[in-house]
Each structure stands twice: as C-alpha cells, then as structure tokens.
Amino acid sequence: MTTLAPVLTAADLNEYIAEVYPQIIEQFPGYDVHSIEPGHVVVHMRTDESHLRAGGTVSGPTLFALADMGGYACVLSHVGREALSVTTNLNINFMRKAGPGMLEATCNILKLGKRLMVFDCAIRELGNADIVAHATGTYAIPPKA
Amino acid sequence: MTTLAPVLTAADLNEYIAEVYPQIIEQFPGYDVHSIEPGHVVVHMRTDESHLRAGGTVSGPTLFALADMGGYACVLSHVGREALSVTTNLNINFMRKAGPGMLEATCNILKLGKRLMVFDCAIRELGNADIVAHATGTYAIPPKA
Amino acid sequence: MTTLAPVLTAADLNEYIAEVYPQIIEQFPGYDVHSIEPGHVVVHMRTDESHLRAGGTVSGPTLFALADMGGYACVLSHVGREALSVTTNLNINFMRKAGPGMLEATCNILKLGKRLMVFDCAIRELGNADIVAHATGTYAIPPKA
Amino acid sequence: MTTLAPVLTAADLNEYIAEVYPQIIEQFPGYDVHSIEPGHVVVHMRTDESHLRAGGTVSGPTLFALADMGGYACVLSHVGREALSVTTNLNINFMRKAGPGMLEATCNILKLGKRLMVFDCAIRELGNADIVAHATGTYAIPPKA
Numbered sequence: 001m002t003t004l005a006p007v008l009t010a011a012d013l014n015e016y017i018a019e020v021y022p023q024i025i026e027q028f029p030g031y032d033v034h035s036i037e038p039g040h041v042v043v044h045m046r047t048d049e050s051h052l053r054a055g056g057t058v059s060g061p062t063l064f065a066l067a068d069m070g071g072y073a074c075v076l077s078h079v080g081r082e083a084l085s086v087t088t089n090l091n092i093n094f095m096r097k098a099g100p101g102m103l104e105a106t107c108n109i110l111k112l113g114k115r116l117m118v119f120d121c122a123i124r125e126l127g128n129a130d131i132v133a134h135a136t137g138t139y140a141i142p143p144k145a
Numbered sequence: 146m147t148t149l150a151p152v153l154t155a156a157d158l159n160e161y162i163a164e165v166y167p168q169i170i171e172q173f174p175g176y177d178v179h180s181i182e183p184g185h186v187v188v189h190m191r192t193d194e195s196h197l198r199a200g201g202t203v204s205g206p207t208l209f210a211l212a213d214m215g216g217y218a219c220v221l222s223h224v225g226r227e228a229l230s231v232t233t234n235l236n237i238n239f240m241r242k243a244g245p246g247m248l249e250a251t252c253n254i255l256k257l258g259k260r261l262m263v264f265d266c267a268i269r270e271l272g273n274a275d276i277v278a279h280a281t282g283t284y285a286i287p288p289k290a
Numbered sequence: 291m292t293t294l295a296p297v298l299t300a301a302d303l304n305e306y307i308a309e310v311y312p313q314i315i316e317q318f319p320g321y322d323v324h325s326i327e328p329g330h331v332v333v334h335m336r337t338d339e340s341h342l343r344a345g346g347t348v349s350g351p352t353l354f355a356l357a358d359m360g361g362y363a364c365v366l367s368h369v370g371r372e373a374l375s376v377t378t379n380l381n382i383n384f385m386r387k388a389g390p391g392m393l394e395a396t397c398n399i400l401k402l403g404k405r406l407m408v409f410d411c412a413i414r415e416l417g418n419a420d421i422v423a424h425a426t427g428t429y430a431i432p433p434k435a
Numbered sequence: 436m437t438t439l440a441p442v443l444t445a446a447d448l449n450e451y452i453a454e455v456y457p458q459i460i461e462q463f464p465g466y467d468v469h470s471i472e473p474g475h476v477v478v479h480m481r482t483d484e485s486h487l488r489a490g491g492t493v494s495g496p497t498l499f500a501l502a503d504m505g506g507y508a509c510v511l512s513h514v515g516r517e518a519l520s521v522t523t524n525l526n527i528n529f530m531r532k533a534g535p536g537m538l539e540a541t542c543n544i545l546k547l548g549k550r551l552m553v554f555d556c557a558i559r560e561l562g563n564a565d566i567v568a569h570a571t572g573t574y575a576i577p578p579k580a
Contacts, residue, residue: 020199024206027172027195050172054165054228060235061169061210068205083199088406089379089428090205091236091526093553093571095546110557110569111530115405116378118528120555120569122545134545134555136528136571138379233551234524234573236381238408238426240401255412255424256385260550261523263383265410265424267400279400279410281383281426283524310489317462317485317496340462344455344518350525351459351500358495373489380495381526 004039004109006077013077017069020083028065030102033073041073043105044126047098057097058132063123067092067135070107070121075139078112082142088116090137102126115141149184149254151222158222162214165228173210175247178218186218188250189271192243202242203277208268212237212280215252215266220284223257227287233261235282247271260286294329294399296367303367307359310373318355320392323363331363333395334416337388347387348422353413357382357425360397360411365429368402372432378406380427392416405431439474439544441512448512452504455518463500465537468508476508478540479561482533492532493567498558502527502570505542505556510574513547517577523551525572537561550576 008016010033017033018025025031030046045066053059068087075085107121116138123133153161155178162178163170170176175191190211198204213232220230252266261283268278298306300323307323308315315321320336335356343349358377365375397411406428413423443451445468452468453460460466465481480501488494503522510520542556551573558568 023195023197023204027206050168052168055231059168060213060232061172061206064209064213064235065206068209086200087205087239089236089238090209091234091381091571093234093545093573094232095553110528110566118530118569120571131545134553134571136526136555136569138528236426236526238400238428240408255383255421263385263424265426276400279408279426281381281410281424283383313485313487313494314496340458342458345521349458350503350522351462351496354499354503354525355496358499376490377495377529379526379528380499381524383524384522 004078004112006036006038007080008036008077010034010036013073016076016081024065024069031069036077039109041070041077041107043070043073043107045103047100047103049100052100057099058103060094063094063133064090064092066103066105066123067121067133067137070105071119071137071139074107074109074119075117075141078109079141084142085139088138088140090135092133092135094133096130096132098125098132103132117141149223149257151181151183152225153181153222155179155181158218161221161226169210169214176214181222184254186215186222186252188215188218188252190248192245192248194245197245202244203248205239208239208278209235209237211248211250211268212266212278212282215250216264216282216284219252219254219264220262220286223254224286229287230284233283233285235280237278237280239278241275241277243270243277248277262286294368294402296326296328297370298326298367300324300326303363306366306371314355314359321359326367329399331360331367331397333360333363333397335393337390337393339390342390347389348393350384353384353423354380354382356393356395356413357411357423357427360395361409361427361429364397364399364409365407365431368399369431374432375429378428378430380425382423382425384423386420386422388415388422393422407431439513439547441471441473442515443471443512445469445471448508451511451516459500459504466504471512474544476505476512476542478505478508478542480538482535482538484535487535492534493538495529498529498568499525499527501538501540501558502556502568502572505540506554506572506574509542509544509554510552510576513544514576519577520574523573523575525570527568527570529568531565531567533560533567538567552576
C-alpha cells in the first residue's frame with residue numbers, strides 16, 4: 001500500500017488551524033486535533049446548547065463541520081501547511097442522535113494523490129461505540145508553486 | 146407525476162423555524178425562506194466574515210447548512226410542522242468559490258413519500274448564474290402519531 | 291455563466307463510444323446518446339429481462355450504468371474524444387421502481403473545469419414524469435498531452 | 436454497540452441469491468459471498484475482458500455492482516431472506532485502476548435499523564492492500580408482513 005507519513009504533529013496542526021481558520025474555532029470552541037498517525041487522524045469537538053437542533057440533538061451542520069475538519073486535518077497533517085486545500089465533495093450519513101458533549105471523529109486517508117485526497121470519517125460520542133454519523137469526502141490539494 | 150402541494154407559506158415557515166430551531170437563526174442571522182411553490186423552495190442566507198474559511202471564501206459548513214436548511218424547508222412546507230424530520234443522507238459538491246454576501250439556494254423535491262423525502266439544491270451567489278455548490282439529500286419524516 | 295459548447299454531435303459520440311467502449315454496448319444494446327445541447331445531454335437505454343433484479347424491476351447496477359454513461363456523454367460531447375476520462379465519484383438515489391422498457395436520462399453539466407467535470411442526471415421511464423433515479427457525479431479529464 | 440448476528444451462512448446466501456436474482460450471476464459469473472461475520476461480509480467477483488472499460492481497466496458499473504451486491508449480502512445475511520430489500524442511496528469513490536482478475540469487497544454494517552441498513556464497502560484487487568473503490572450506501576428493508 002502507498003506509504004503515508006504525517007509531516008505535522010497534532011500540536012502543530014492545532015496552532016496552524018487557529019491561525020488560518022479562526023472562524024471554525026469561534027463557532028466550535030472545543031475543536032481539537034487529538035492524534036495523528038500514518039493515514040489516520042482523530043479529531044474532537046465539544047458541543048453545547050448552541051450546536052443542537054429541533055429535538056435537542058446535535059445538528060447536521062455541526063456533524064458536517066466535524067467531518068469536514070477531520071478531512072482538513074487529514075490533508076494538512078500529511079501534505080503540510082496547505083491552508084487552501086478545499087473540499088470538493090462530501091457525502092454524510094446521519095445514523096443516530098447525539099446529545100451535547102464530546103464528539104470524536106476517527107478519520108482515515110483512503111487515497112492521497114498529488115491533486116486529490118479521499119478520506120472517510122466515523123463520528124461517535126466519546127466512549128460510545130455506536131456510530132452517530134459517517135462521512136466520505138474528497139479534498140483538492142493546491143498545485144505546488 | 147405525483148402532485149405536490151405546499152401546506153405552509155414562507156412567512157409561516159420562517160416563524161416556525163425561528164421557534165423550533167433558534168440556533169440556526171443565531172448562527173446564520175440572514176437565513177430566510179424566500180418562496181415556496183409546489184415541489185420548489187427558494188432559501189436565502191446572508192454571509193459575513195464569520196462564515197468564511199481560509200482563503201476568504203464562504204466555508205463548507207456554511208454551504209452545507211444552507212443546503213440542509215433548504216431540504217428542511219422543502220419537507221416542512223409540503224408535509225407540515227414536523228420539526229423532528231431529520232436528514233439521513235446529504236451529498237454535496239463544492240464547485241466554485243463564493244465571497245461574503247447573499248446566497249440563494251433553489252431546491253426541488255425529487256420524491257415525497259410517507260417516510261422519506263429526497264431533494265436537490267443548487268446554491269448560487271444571488272444574481273450570478275454559476276453554481277457554487279450542489280447538494281442532494283434525504284429527510285426522514287416522523288410517522289404520524 | 292461559463293459558456294458551454296458541444297464539440298461532438300450525438301452521431302459522432304455514439305460511433306466513438308461503440309469504438310472505445312464496446313463492452314457497454316454489449317451489456318446494454320439499447321444504449322444511445324439521443325441529443326446534445328450546450329450543457330445538456332439526453333441518453334436512452336432499452337432494458338429487458340436481463341437488466342432486472344429480484345422483484346422484476348430494473349436493477350441498481352443498470353441504473354448506475356445509465357447515469358455513469360450519461361456523465362461520460364456529457365464530458366466527451368463537450369471536451370472531445372477523451373476516452374480516458376474517468377468517474378471519480380458518483381452518488382445515486384433510487385426513488386421509484388421501473389419496469390423493463392425504454393429509460394431516458396437527462397443530464398446537466400454543473401461545472402466544466404480543466405481537470406474535473408461535475409454533472410447531474412435524472413432517470414425516468416420514457417414518457418413518465420416521475421424520477422426513477424437521480425445521480426450526481428464527477429469525471430476527471432486527462433491532462434492535455 | 437448494537438449487537439449484530441448473522442442469520443444465514445455464506446453458502447445459504449449464495450444459494451438464495453442465485454435463486455432470486457439470477458441476472459447478477461449471469462452478468463458476473465464470479466460473484467461469490469466469501470465470508471460472513473457479525474456486522475462484516477466479504478464478497479468476491481472475478482472480472483474478465485467483458486467487465487473492462489476504455490483503457491482496459493475494470494469499469495465503474497462493474498465496481499458499483501460489486502459494492503451494491505456487498506450491501507445486499509450485508510442486509511440478507513443479517514435480516515434474512517428479504518429479497519425485496521432495495522438500495523435507496525449509494526455513493527462511490529473510484530480511486531485506483533484495477534485490471535481483470537479477482538476483486539474483494541470487504542463490507543461493514545454501520546447501522547442496522549428496522550427499516551434501513553447503512554453499510555460501507557472497500558474494494559481491492561485480491562491480495563493488494565490499495566483500495567480501488569470505496570462505497571457507502573443504504574438499503575431499505577421491507578416491513579414485516
């Protein structure tokens with residue numbers, strides 16, 4: 001299999017994202033890249049009342065944001081500080097309800113090419129094996145200058 | 146073709162969404178159901194600096210939220226005040242960059258069954274024919290009590 | 291909006307596909323590019339007993355093949371004889387059952403870039419307004435030699 | 436996590452599919468449910484010249500058929516002989532080319548509800564760790580009589 005090797009640590013990445021994309025931290029203060037391994041990234045997000053929808057469960061846009069930021073962490077951690085990497089496609093299935101609290105997204109790089117990265121991402125309430133939402137997506141990587 | 150008939154006006158729907166899902170209005174103050182016709186709904190959202198991502202363009206989570214709220218407007222306007230209708234799947238393609246300003250989502254109901262509604266949604270900058278993002282999704286409708 | 295202009299006629303395209311991809315014609319003898327307009331392509335496929343699934347309705351793989359060939363017709367008709375254009379993503383919703391007979395796929399180019407084309411496609415039984423299946427997909431276009 | 440338990444063996448399932456859906460076996464003679472474990476199913480398919488596309492690689496419709504039959508094997512093996520279970524949505528990413536030969540699809544049930552089953556599926560050339568295609572999909576399960 002294609003060998004994947006991270007080029008940034010979780011601490012590097014958290015610092016970089018706060019710098020280039022402050023809006024996401026403002027909207028989701030609990031966003032945190034938890035761990036990075038070859039081809040795998042784990043991301044956390046703490047949700048509160050402001051992230052809920054009708055019915056009192058975590059909203060779709062919140063879960064999408066976590067999946068999308070999981071993919072962003074995948075591409076940045078393995079390609080480097082390419083802030084302009086952008087999502088081209090994301091497909092998400094919502095499967096179970098989640099209450100406010102800590103969410104964990106476990107993400108895998110399925111393919112890392114020169115121009116595109118494909119990943120998937122399973123979101124769970126921290127400590128609960130049931131999958132709340134599952135996403136697959138593609139990031140476009142800007143050409144090297 | 147299956148006949149589709151709205152059961153709520155845009156004014157009804159804006160009032161209802163503000164009541165059952167105040168978080169979305171707080172995060173996206175410019176959210177507005179613009180018009181409702183049989184099988185078709187147009188939704189607006191005004192974006193500002195807080196909705197941008199790295200590179201200064203409207204973020205993926207913001208565009209997702211608009212597409213998802215477009216689907217929500219489709220199901221509520223044609224089924225009634227079923228706040229607990231939930232997205233089960235949403236697939237979105239991001240095609241062009243959008244700057245801050247008014248976004249318009251034109252949404253179509255592709256199928257309205259008893260339990261599921263399928264819709265698509267094209268998002269543009271208001272007054273610009275180019276499509277910024279295109280989504281297809283499914284909402285589950287709660288069974289009648 | 292980006293101006294789209296076809297560079298091949300439907301007759302050209304049918305001849306070219308039969309030459310570069312004879313397997314599709316063998317599996318789906320009724321495959322036919324019906325019409326090409328700027329940004330829009332209509333494709334037909336006749337199904338028989340061999341294309342049905344359990345329950346006697348047209349199978350998912352058959353509907354997928356029609357959607358995928360609709361996208362192929364979009365890219366070839368507007369870019370030229372680039373047989374090596376390949377699907378990178380396709381999302382399909384199956385909404386209604388179809389019996390054997392003539393299917394019509396109406397396809398739209400949502401974005402035509404240098405490297406990627408995004409399209410959508412609605413499949414109906416010919417002469418019936420109800421949508422049987424709806425797909426959105428992306429083709430990668432090979433770089434010019 | 437929800438406990439999943441298969442109710443059919445691979446041998447049972449191969450026999451049942453050949454009976455209720457003979458068309459798939461005719462088009463893909465090498466189709467075979469290889470193994471079934473709680474929440475996991477492995478399916479094989481042998482491809483030859485008839486399954487290739489322009490460029491000499493396995494076609495998109497062939498890979499879709501394998502992913503879709505992987506989902507069908509997931510639902511039938513865990514719910515029982517419900518031939519009329521149907522795909523409602525399938526999203527597939529094509530990542531690498533595959534030559535003719537044996538393909539392996541490893542499928543996981545992400546959620547098994549009363550009415551819907553969500554699964555994912557990674558397709559590889561047998562013995563090669565690189566993923567050729569990855570799909571996520573939903574099957575609707577017919578209500579109990």
